[in-house]
Amino acid sequence: MSKKELRMHAVVSPTETVIVSAYDEERKAEACTLAFYMVSSHVPPCVTIAINASQKRKTLKAMLQSKAFVLGFPGVDQVKEADYLGVESGYHTDKLSNIGFTVSDAKNVHAPIINELRLSLECEIVHSVTVGSHMQVTGEVKRILADEDILNGKDKVVLEKLKPIIYDEEQVRYLEIGKPLADAFQMGLALKKEFSK
């Protein structure tokens, strides 16, 4: 198969669409949708998000002031609301109340939890660095709050119940997760054993 050189752009692997929320200096809850999100540490648990550094994002401004944010995971039934939070700015309107989303104070950080989202991570900002157009902000997770109906008997989040929204930057569309493919750390271990004979 011949290969083709593509124009320079951030080729994005499918990412979970998340909603980051923070209080501004007047305690107004700000929120916006992000696709640039990753888990960045197991111990302590940390997540890193990347937000346009020009501070055109009201939510980034609020996060940097309060040094905290909440990361929420919308489900496929909330795709319209998630898309709206990604195309309108808190500089112009109260986005959350427009779509009927309500907030509660996070317990361990100064930030708003969006009650309608089924999974929320309370995060304290521990690091930020600007790379190119975006500021990468790392938050240490201080508390995890989940609706009971997305959990299994061992209090693990079940993706088929959370039904996260997958964002596809190449085709500019949202997808649902697919079928399970295989158990992880199994087939690779079998190969490892075979090759180390």
Ligand SMILES: Cc1cc2nc3c(=O)[nH]c(=O)nc-3n(C[C@H](O)[C@H](O)[C@H](O)COP(=O)(O)O)c2cc1C
């Ligand atoms: C699907 C989707 C993904 C987005 N991902 C990001 C992102 O990763 N980083 C970013 O800076 N903006 C991202 N945005 C754009 C912001 O959400 C958007 O600029 C928003 O209006 C900012 O709102 P604010 O000014 O209230 O903070 C995304 C928007 C959509 C719809």
